Amino acid sequence: MNAIHPSELLRALPYVRRYARALTGARDSGDALVAAALSAPLPDVAPRLALYAAVARTATSTQSSTGPDPLQRNLLLLTALEDLTVEDAAVILDIDRAEAEAELERGRAALRATAATxxxxxxxxxxxxxxxxxxxxxxxxxxxxxxxxxxxxxxxxxxxxxxxxxxxxxxxxxxxxxxxxxxxxxxxxxxxxxxxxxxxxxxxxxxxxxxxxxxxxxxxxxxxxxxxxxxxxxxxxxx
Incomplete structure (x- = not known):
């Protein structure tokens, strides 16, 4: 388990909550996702990355296997919305950089086909x-x-x-x-x-x-x- 100092947790938490809300598409479900993630042991990586990783892991564990691709969704949000590097996103999602880059490009292509509003x-x-x-x-x-x-x-x-x-x-x-x-x-x-x-x-x-x-x-x-x-x-x- 990664022991995170409370001050580090507080600094990262608002942005991790932003990520979770964007991931789920709603404020309440995003906050519930963060609460669920914090109830489990955190991975042994840098504090901010550990919080993102816990949220991503919890979201994936509750995602229907027939739903949209959670890996692409996470990569897009982590690199664009949260301004993390592809390397950090790969660490968070426990994949190698080559896979992260390939899936990120697929996710970007999918965005270009979205419906207008x-x-x-x-x-x-x-x-x-x-x-x-x-x-x-x-x-x-x-x-x-x-x-x-x-x-x-x-x-x-x-x-x-x-x-x-x-x-x-x-x-x-x-x-x-x-x-x-x-x-x-x-x-x-x-x-x-x-x-x-x-x-x-x-x-x-x-x-x-x-x-x-x-x-x-x-x-x-x-x-x-x-x-x-x-x-x-x-x-x-x-x-």
């Missing part, structure tokens, strides 16, 4: 909003509106009924993106990805936290993976 972007910085729009359209999705304020976000959401929301937290004079999302979700059920330079404001383990958080600056692949996971409830297509 309508997306509402909530972002007050025009350049970032345009960048988000370009990236999600490259993934095959449709941007049905860009809102720079809480009021505009609520209005567009009611009009367009998007299948996914990409939201920043800090909208400057336009208000708070998390407040806009909360108001929208009172009227409809829609998955949300927060794309923010302030992830610590959402990874506090206090109150209601979102399932999907991407830190700015973000990698296009991370956005593509999170978009698929959010829309499909954690199900990744098999190449």
């Amino acid at each position: 309508d997306i509402l972007v909530i972002e007050d910085e025009p350049i970032i909003a345009l960048d988000l729009k370009r990236l999600v359209e490259t993934c095959g999705h449709r941007v049905v509106g860009v809102a720079a304020s809480e009021a505009a976000a609520l209005r567009l959401a009611m009009e367009k009924r998007p299948g996914l929301i990409l939201a920043d937290i800090n909208l400057g004079r336009g208000g708070d993106g998390s407040n806009a999302v909360a108001r929208i979700q009172q009227a409809m059920t829609v998955p949300v990805i927060f794309v923010t330079a302030y992830p610590e404001r959402l990874l506090t383990a206090e109150g209601v936290e979102p399932a999907f958080i991407i830190s700015k600056p973000f990698e296009p692949l991370a956005l593509a993976i999170a978009t698929y996971q959010a829309v499909n409830g954690g199900r990744v297509p098999v190449a």
